[in-house]
Amino acid sequence: MIDIIKQYGLAYLCWDGYHISGVAMTLWLLVLSCGMGFCLALPLAIARNARSAVIRFPVWLFTFIFRGTPLYVQLLLIYSGLYQLNFVHQHVLLNDFFRQALNCTVLSFLLNTGAYTTEIFAGAIRETSHGEVDAALAMGMSRVTMYRRIIIPSALRRALPVYSNEVILMLHATTLAFTATVPDLLKVANDAYSATYDPFDAFTLAALLYLCISFVLIFAFRRAERHFLAYLNP
Amino acid sequence: MFDLAGYGPQLLSGTVTTIELSLLSLLVSFLLGLLGATAKLSKNRIFKSVATIYTTIIRGVPDLVLMLLIFYSLQIWVNDVTDWLNSLQSTYSFGLQLDPFTSGTITLGFIYGAYFTETFRGAFLAVPKGQLEAARAFGMRPGLVFRRVLFPQMMRHALPGLGNNWQVILKATALVSIIGLSDVIKAAQAAGEATYRSFFFICLAGAVYLVLTIISNGVLMLLERKYAIGVRRAVL
Numbered sequence A: 001m002i003d004i005i006k007q008y009g010l011a012y013l014c015w016d017g018y019h020i021s022g023v024a025m026t027l028w029l030l031v032l033s034c035g036m037g038f039c040l041a042l043p044l045a046i047a048r049n050a051r052s053a054v055i056r057f058p059v060w061l062f063t064f065i066f067r068g069t070p071l072y073v074q075l076l077l078i079y080s081g082l083y084q085l086n087f088v089h090q091h092v093l094l095n096d097f098f099r100q101a102l103n104c105t106v107l108s109f110l111l112n113t114g115a116y117t118t119e120i121f122a123g124a125i126r127e128t129s130h131g132e133v134d135a136a137l138a139m140g141m142s143r144v145t146m147y148r149r150i151i152i153p154s155a156l157r158r159a160l161p162v163y164s165n166e167v168i169l170m171l172h173a174t175t176l177a178f179t180a181t182v183p184d185l186l187k188v189a190n191d192a193y194s195a196t197y198d199p200f201d202a203f204t205l206a207a208l209l210y211l212c213i214s215f216v217l218i219f220a221f222r223r224a225e226r227h228f229l230a231y232l233n234p
Numbered sequence B: 001m002f003d004l005a006g007y008g009p010q011l012l013s014g015t016v017t018t019i020e021l022s023l024l025s026l027l028v029s030f031l032l033g034l035l036g037a038t039a040k041l042s043k044n045r046i047f048k049s050v051a052t053i054y055t056t057i058i059r060g061v062p063d064l065v066l067m068l069l070i071f072y073s074l075q076i077w078v079n080d081v082t083d084w085l086n087s088l089q090s091t092y093s094f095g096l097q098l099d100p101f102t103s104g105t106i107t108l109g110f111i112y113g114a115y116f117t118e119t120f121r122g123a124f125l126a127v128p129k130g131q132l133e134a135a136r137a138f139g140m141r142p143g144l145v146f147r148r149v150l151f152p153q154m155m156r157h158a159l160p161g162l163g164n165n166w167q168v169i170l171k172a173t174a175l176v177s178i179i180g181l182s183d184v185i186k187a188a189q190a191a192g193e194a195t196y197r198s199f200f201f202i203c204l205a206g207a208v209y210l211v212l213t214i215i216s217n218g219v220l221m222l223l224e225r226k227y228a229i230g231v232r233r234a235v236l
Helices: A002-013 A022-048 A053-068 A071-084 A086-090 A092-099 A101-126 A130-138 A143-180 A185-196 A199-228 B008-041 B045-060 B063-088 B100-126 B129-137 B142-179 B184-195 B198-227
Strands: none
Touching: A002 A022, A002 A185, A002 A199, A022 A053, A022 A101, A022 A143, A022 A185, A022 A199, A053 A101, A053 B198, A071 A086, A071 A092, A071 A101, A071 A143, A071 B142, A071 B184, A071 B198, A086 A092, A092 A101, A101 A143, A130 A143, A143 A185, A143 A199, A143 B063, A185 A199, A185 B063, A199 B045, A199 B063, B008 B045, B008 B100, B008 B142, B008 B184, B008 B198, B045 B100, B063 B100, B063 B142, B100 B142, B129 B142, B142 B184, B142 B198, B184 B198
């Protein structure tokens, strides 16, 4: 264990000599995919509860497909499947985008977490008590104002415990990036294993680091819950 | 368009492997979960803390990391044990090779056992205590109490969580192809690389998972109806 830490310690944490790697890369993947997934999920969650079926159905289809297939399949599809299509290959911008492993990885991660987050937020919006909506309408709020001031803030608060779970699961899912040659924590561990033939130490070190990140995230979300859901336990 | 290029049999056998793997892992994790939940709720301090450590560590570490850790280390440990056994005696030579299927089942079962432990713990607590006391008062042995009273009622509360876990296990089997199992994804990858039609074949693999998800949703609905017999639901 000591030898691996001496030799690969820096790579496990942040820098493998050429790229950002290890914990830093894993966290960067997590922030990118969860951040963009959140931005994607919020409008989709509103559309998921729309009155017209023409708006509701495509969103349902999107979440159904992305929640019904493994993330690994989605990553493979975007990373190796799309690049073989002719129009992607010949289009300059698309070609540049899909040639980079990091882009493909983040795209598949954000679509996946976006689908799960959409369902989480849509469920929370659906549970808005009708009294709040009635009161907002009685105050003469427009629909946009009502969503902005009443429905979304309370729905996001209600969704926080479930959303924190989703973020932890997303942290676990970022390990798949190593199959697309992105130098995240697991990739570094795998490299250390291939160099030293010591699977137990190499992967245990990675597991401990993941455990630490998980605990920090759980702690942070618990603080956030105490702050944002303070009105629930006076 | 729908041309499998002769890869149909491989895809089919890959699908069967995926289903077998997920069902076996479900069985292992189900049993481990029952064991873990019993340990967590027991009065014995050691059992309790072992179960707590188990669920905390497993749920805090990504499944792929655990899978690689167990897959590569397990073989080394097994070799150590068989070497030791062989050094004790020389009449019979032990040897055991773990294939990806076995270690995948063990790993997935071990990981999702932790999630089942939490599911079952909540479900055990949801069964009224008076029922267990009444069963004991009838003179039932603990095994019989579990089989006739606790388990059937616990299942009703555990089913939604169990269904979730099953869906997660089904999708987690995709990871086992990374350690070399020839499941439906591996077959799709091979077919895609050979024919330069990765997009089509990986979509096909995704479709297989979608169909399996739809089927298991139906089965879960039937099971929920079965275990909800005799329960009055509030009419809203």
